[in-house]
Amino acid sequence: MSTEGASSYGDLPAVATDSPVGARNSMDRLYAPPALSERLIRAFLMFCAALSIGTTLGIIGVLFEETRAFFAQVPFSSFFGDTQWTPLFAEKHFGIWPLVGGTMLTTLIAMAVALPFGLTAAIYLSEFASATVRKWLKPALEILAGVPTVVYGYFALTMVTPLLQTLLPDLAAFNVLSAGLMMGIMILPVIASLSEDAIFAVPSSLREGALALGATKLSTVFRVVLPSAFSGIGAATILGVSRAIGETMIVAIAAGQQARLSLDPREGMQTMTAYIVQVSMGDTPTGTIEFHTIFAVGMMLFCMTMVLNLIAQHLRGRVLKGSL
Amino acid sequence: MSRLYTVDAQAVAAERAFRAIAILALVLPLCLLALLFGGTLIDGFSRLSFDFLSGFPSRRPEEAGILPALAGTMALMLLTAAMAIPVGVGAAIYLEEYAPPGKITTLIEVNIRNLAGVPSIIYGLLGLEVFVRSLQMDRSLIAGACTLALLLLPMVVMASREALRTVPRMYREAAWALGAEKWTGIRRVVLPMCLPGILTGVILSLARAIGETAPLITLGALTYVSFLPTSLKSAFTALPIQIFNWTSRPQAGFHVAAAAGIVVLLTMMLLLNATAIVLRMRLQKKVTW
Numbered sequence: 001m002s003t004e005g006a007s008s009y010g011d012l013p014a015v016a017t018d019s020p021v022g023a024r025n026s027m028d029r030l031y032a033p034p035a036l037s038e039r040l041i042r043a044f045l046m047f048c049a050a051l052s053i054g055t056t057l058g059i060i061g062v063l064f065e066e067t068r069a070f071f072a073q074v075p076f077s078s079f080f081g082d083t084q085w086t087p088l089f090a091e092k093h094f095g096i097w098p099l100v101g102g103t104m105l106t107t108l109i110a111m112a113v114a115l116p117f118g119l120t121a122a123i124y125l126s127e128f129a130s131a132t133v134r135k136w137l138k139p140a141l142e143i144l145a146g147v148p149t150v151v152y153g154y155f156a157l158t159m160v161t162p163l164l165q166t167l168l169p170d171l172a173a174f175n176v177l178s179a180g181l182m183m184g185i186m187i188l189p190v191i192a193s194l195s196e197d198a199i200f201a202v203p204s205s206l207r208e209g210a211l212a213l214g215a216t217k218l219s220t221v222f223r224v225v226l227p228s229a230f231s232g233i234g235a236a237t238i239l240g241v242s243r244a245i246g247e248t249m250i251v252a253i254a255a256g257q258q259a260r261l262s263l264d265p266r267e268g269m270q271t272m273t274a275y276i277v278q279v280s281m282g283d284t285p286t287g288t289i290e291f292h293t294i295f296a297v298g299m300m301l302f303c304m305t306m307v308l309n310l311i312a313q314h315l316r317g318r319v320l321k322g323s324l
Numbered sequence: 325m326s327r328l329y330t331v332d333a334q335a336v337a338a339e340r341a342f343r344a345i346a347i348l349a350l351v352l353p354l355c356l357l358a359l360l361f362g363g364t365l366i367d368g369f370s371r372l373s374f375d376f377l378s379g380f381p382s383r384r385p386e387e388a389g390i391l392p393a394l395a396g397t398m399a400l401m402l403l404t405a406a407m408a409i410p411v412g413v414g415a416a417i418y419l420e421e422y423a424p425p426g427k428i429t430t431l432i433e434v435n436i437r438n439l440a441g442v443p444s445i446i447y448g449l450l451g452l453e454v455f456v457r458s459l460q461m462d463r464s465l466i467a468g469a470c471t472l473a474l475l476l477l478p479m480v481v482m483a484s485r486e487a488l489r490t491v492p493r494m495y496r497e498a499a500w501a502l503g504a505e506k507w508t509g510i511r512r513v514v515l516p517m518c519l520p521g522i523l524t525g526v527i528l529s530l531a532r533a534i535g536e537t538a539p540l541i542t543l544g545a546l547t548y549v550s551f552l553p554t555s556l557k558s559a560f561t562a563l564p565i566q567i568f569n570w571t572s573r574p575q576a577g578f579h580v581a582a583a584a585g586i587v588v589l590l591t592m593m594l595l596l597n598a599t600a601i602v603l604r605m606r607l608q609k610k611v612t613w
Binding site for chain 2: 048055153252301
């Protein structure tokens with residue numbers, strides 16, 4: 001490259017002529033060290049990437065600090081041993097189980113809807129549907145996954161609950177059943193889309209091998225393809241559960257605000273997320289025990305979803321590495 | 325002509341049955357959703373008017389308007405995008421183009437994927453403690469935007485990385501072989517090639533972040549705001565919060581207002597999605613080097 005050519009492109013540096021070409025045996029010496037601007041840009045980009053670590057540290061730090069303040073006033077044994085959760089009442093109890101129970105029950109109902117429907121849809125899309133159907137349904141699923149959850153909450157409270165009340169007359173106005181059902185519909189596209197990716201990624205040589213041995217299409221799908229995609233489907237399911245546990249607006253709107261340890265989905269129950277919303281809506285002074293509770297509950301929520309996400313990532317990592 | 329294979333009638337019937345069940349499993353939820361969206365749209369459109377869009381909240385449901393929420397959401401969207409997009413794309417470029425393979429890079433990657441799975445309400449708790457209390461931003465527009473930016477960041481990074489990965493390595497190598505420095509090659513060759521992909525991914529993520537309600541509520545965003553945000557420090561409300569507030573009230577009139585709010589919110593989402601698609605189509609046609 002001529003020096004005139006290089007100077008007309010200010011940001012294209014000329015090949016350094018003063019570098020001792022051939023003087024060292026290291027290849028690094030064949031070009032000049034990066035310009036200062038280049039190093040600054042690199043440093044800035046690195047800072048951007050490191051910011052994500054800062055976010056995680058921030059989340060853990062904030063939750064840890066406030067949770068510590070909470071446990072300075074409430075004993076551990078009460079948090080994990082008590083079966084009542086009434087921090088906003090005069091007579092305070094700090095047992096987390098009613099909130100965890102409410103969360104688990106809604107998650108269970110949601111998964112009971114999302115898993116069978118989502119998985120069947122995924123199998124159909126991957127193995128049976130024509131290319132045109134796939135081309136239209138996949139983006140449709142992704143758009144559905146982007147609908148704000150407050151909209152699903154509105155559906156659950158104003159339409160699904162009245163509809164269900166005609167079938168189940170003793171259904172409460174705020175109940176876990178319709179919140180869970182709606183949450184299942186919300187998570188369905190997530191599970192369908194992720195499982196479809198996993199099933200589609202199974203090498204076609206496996207299908208062809210099974211078919212060549214005389215297996216029918218159905219037994220190929222259920223006895224060869226699905227077992228091979230097991231890790232990916234497992235990851236999709238766990239991510240779905242994690243989404244359900246962390247989902248806030250549907251349960252805050254439709255599941256009610258009584259922290260109650262029960263198994264009856266016709267009643268209203270409060271979830272961990274709904275409790276945080278309830279406290280945030282009121283004017284709770286910072287530094288009070290009520291204020292600390294939302295961080296303790298948040299810590300519980302964070303730990304549960306974190307464990308699930310790590311398991312899901314591990315499973316997906318196995319899929320990527322090919323050792324199904 | 326005689327067949328080369330035998331037809332197992334039972335297997336054919338079983339496959340047909342499965343297809344029917346599978347189609348039912350797809351159509352049933354979609355029908356239910358169509359019913360729910362349809363019902364909401366009908367309710368919402370009846371309430372939608374210029375007065376609704378330009379009005380302020382009211383105690384009387386038939387007079388309630390959505391202007392402060394709309395303005396708040398617009399302002400949040402611009403501020404959030406201005407903060408999260410440069411940083412997110414920068415992080416993606418670092419991870420795809422610069423980062424040396426190793427423990428630290430793996431840590432950052434695992435960390436970003438984990439952050440994408442953290443429930444949004446946890447970001448609200450982070451924002452409440454860091455932005456509202458420690459940095460004393462109060463329950464202001466800028467505190468809300470900072471919180472949403474943190475929430476948006478992992479989504480932007482993952483979408484941008486996917487787009488960067490679509491540019492074949494040989495284009496970078498060609499640029500370097502011509503004497504371009506690393507960043508020059510990225511800026512003049514790689515970024516123009518994958519800009520449509522980055523923009524599409526970023527806009528879709530932005531649409532998702534804008535629909536978030538929980539972090540803003542946790543932050544303490546107000547639900548009754550009768551003024552427009554005038555500065556970064558103003559108190560604010562947003563469309564999803566307004567919808568939540570109206571839905572939570574017992575009067576049916578407010579539910580209709582919520583339905584109208586949902587129509588406005590979904591229209592904004594569809595517009596953002598359409599923008600992403602149009603941008604992608606236009607930029608794919610003329611790539612400027």
